[in-house]
Amino acid sequence: MSSTHLMDYEPIVGHQTLEELYLLAEGLKGKRVKMVNSTAIGGGVAEILHQLVPLLDELGIQIQWEVIKGGEDFFIVTKSIHNALHGEAAPLTQRMKEIFLEVSQENIKNTDLDQDIIVIHDPQPIVFIEAKDRTHAKWVWRCHIDVSHPVEEAWNFLKGYVEQFDAALFSSPRFSKRLPIPQFLFFPSIDPLSDKNRELEPEFIDQVLDRFQLPRDKPMITQISRFDRLKDPVGVIKAYRMAKHYTDCRLVLAGGGASDDPESELVLNEVRTEAKQDPDIHIIVLPPTSSLDINALQRASTIILQKSIREGFGLTVSEALWKKKPVIGSAVGGIPAQIIPNLTGSLIYSTEGAAYQIRYLLSHPEAAKKLGEYGHEYVKEEFLITRKIRRYLLLFHILFHPGERIIPL
Amino acid sequence: MSSTHLMDYEPIVGHQTLEELYLLAEGLKGKRVKMVNSTAIGGGVAEILHQLVPLLDELGIQIQWEVIKGGEDFFIVTKSIHNALHGEAAPLTQRMKEIFLEVSQENIKNTDLDQDIIVIHDPQPIVFIEAKDRTHAKWVWRCHIDVSHPVEEAWNFLKGYVEQFDAALFSSPRFSKRLPIPQFLFFPSIDPLSDKNRELEPEFIDQVLDRFQLPRDKPMITQISRFDRLKDPVGVIKAYRMAKHYTDCRLVLAGGGASDDPESELVLNEVRTEAKQDPDIHIIVLPPTSSLDINALQRASTIILQKSIREGFGLTVSEALWKKKPVIGSAVGGIPAQIIPNLTGSLIYSTEGAAYQIRYLLSHPEAAKKLGEYGHEYVKEEFLITRKIRRYLLLFHILFHPGERIIPL
Secondary structure, eight states: OOOOOGGGGHHHHOHHHHHHHHHHHHTTTTOEEEEEESOSSSSHHHHHHHHHHHHHHHTTOEEEEEEOOOOHHHHHHHHHHHHHHTTOOOOOOHHHHHHHHHHHHHHHHTSOOOOSEEEEESSTTGGGGGGGGGOOOEEEEEEOSOOSSOOHHHHHHHHHHHTTSSEEEESSGGGOOOOSSOEEEOOOOBOTTSTTTSOOOHHHHHHHHHHTTOOSSSOEEEEEOOSOGGGOHHHHHHHHHHHHTTSOOEEEEEEEOSTTOHHHHHHHHHHHHHHTTOTTEEEEEEOSOOHHHHHHHHHHOSEEEEOOSSOSSOTHHHHHHHTTOOEEEESSTTHHHHOOBTTTBEEESSHHHHHHHHHHHHHOHHHHHHHHHHHHHHHHHHTBHHHHHHHHHHHHHHHHOTTTSEEEO | OOOOOGGGGHHHHOHHHHHHHHHHHHTTTTOEEEEEESOSSSSHHHHHHHHHHHHHHHTTOEEEEEEOOOOHHHHHHHHHHHHHHTTOOOOOOHHHHHHHHHHHHHHHHTSOOOOSEEEEESSTTGGGGGGGGGOOOEEEEEEOSOOSSOOHHHHHHHHHHHTTSSEEEESSGGGOOOOSSOEEEOOOOBOTTSTTTSOOOHHHHHHHHHHTTOOSSSOEEEEEOOSOGGGOHHHHHHHHHHHHTTSOOEEEEEEEOSTTOHHHHHHHHHHHHHHTTOTTEEEEEEOSOOHHHHHHHHHHOSEEEEOOSSOSSOTHHHHHHHTTOOEEEESSTTHHHHOOBTTTBEEESSHHHHHHHHHHHHHOHHHHHHHHHHHHHHHHHHTBHHHHHHHHHHHHHHHHOTTTSEEEO
């Protein structure tokens, strides 16, 4: 699907970064690595694998990607497990467990496990680890979700599988659980060449602003997020209003998904009520394929907000930082991993805090510029796809030669 | 010996850093840890343990420190092994190996090995690992020396022991070897409360300068090092002279140990010859207990040099950075771990490079000041004794609960 090549990243990350990837891969030539997940299209994990697999292949890793198969009943069970791991009361009956195990065994039977490394993504294919003794492979569990506060029963069910892996990978220290196996920090990443993040012509950005009827007469504060109470769009309006008292500005609230979600229709109404016909508040409902529009809106903004009440990793923060924008984000989920206060952004804990930071950044454009620039460098270092590839290569080295890398403490 | 308490570091590292140490130690309460090395006084390792052991004890770790016993013949063997690990052609006969093993076995017999963790320092007590099966302890080898280029025979002899440990600790990624066991990076550290590093009254510094007849009329460039060709004092004079051509300055070469070392007397003569009666070059031979004088000289300096040709870790760099001095150091040994070019100091590869950097820093005092300030922050983060304690506590956690800490890649 992706036709991006490693070379395409050279102008962005520099020759040396790519050189290092090739060097690391050199020692892994011919190693067979299999990625296993539960879906080929749709969802973050599939998107990641579409990017990652061709690039690892280009580096000479013999990489395969396998998607497990299952009927509706199987995926109802995995959805329930997923929700329970997020702490929601979701059923997990004996019959559901049976379906989970039976379908997993069927998948195992049909999979070539003659590999050097097998990476299982998320809980859906986790039962594959039961085949460990039949392989010489090293087994890795890549957990993309936050399992720090699961429903206990679901975690107890899963734990027995997790503990058999040679390593577990988590997206944030906050997302993991105490385990008797080595755990590694694998930040999620953004792709600087994707439509969401690539450079845009100024003319294109202007066209997008025209289309959304957004004048450029005032500083523009933007939050890009689903219309969901957990993103606190009403709080964003309140913060904007407090700040506007001191410096005139516009607010853009842009995000997807009203039609398929009755909840979000409700939230949109709350937002419209709170906006009170203020002509400087722009509420934009975006269709699902709006990457270029989102990119343009971010690039046209003066400040980007992510005022979430709960959050996954919150990669929108890195997307905005990549565009050298000063970002104000709540200290929830993965946001504190991206925002180092007063170095790569502003971390807030309240609506008043958000208002204060908007006011401060609008009246200190030099400081705001610096936050954006440092933020860009930090994203380049930690949150780009090339860094993710480097992490996988390092991990493979460590699995094959535990003492080859020296681990900093 | 040391009467320093953890609380004494609070004004320096802050409340939160200490709080974190107590939190980490909480989960290790009552654990029995034994440190084993080969000498109770004299030498860097003994100095480290004198600091470290009481502080770990204060944190509630049941810590013991054991010094192995041996006759002159034993320590002749260990000295020979030490030299061979550094790459020098040193004898290691069958008889020498026998002495090494016999004395080690004798020491093992007399040691209480009912511990949770046993840390063996350097090669002298390494044979202790032979008792591993008789204990339930986790075994750690803390290697303080650079074993990256050893005499092969000596390394082959030692390797069989090293590979039995549960973990190995090295001071720099450059100092280690490929091993089949996990390796951890343990930077050496400085003590901000020691005479070498603590704050001094301006009046005291003035007195020291008066005593050494050092006027403060010109910028002062200083290298503190033994008079040893590997520290390149003659190269320092040449670099000073090239820079002085552009900006007038003084040079201070201060270091210990002429009387007990005929080699250093030779080097001192070379240095005096190169200095050619220049009244702005000050050659100061210091007695071994000159910590306060060295501290004062560093604090009075404009720039600190460490122009070594070979180096161990080179902690003098961190000592100087701690005093917020801009440091120019050669890219050898552990110096590149301390100097991030143009952020925490200047890294050089030649006498001309040193001259250029002196000239640049003298003519850009703002940039020089920034290097010193960043350097200070970096040392606070990475090279203070409190960070070393944190590393040990983290290591103990990892050894007991391999999956409890998430490892960044």
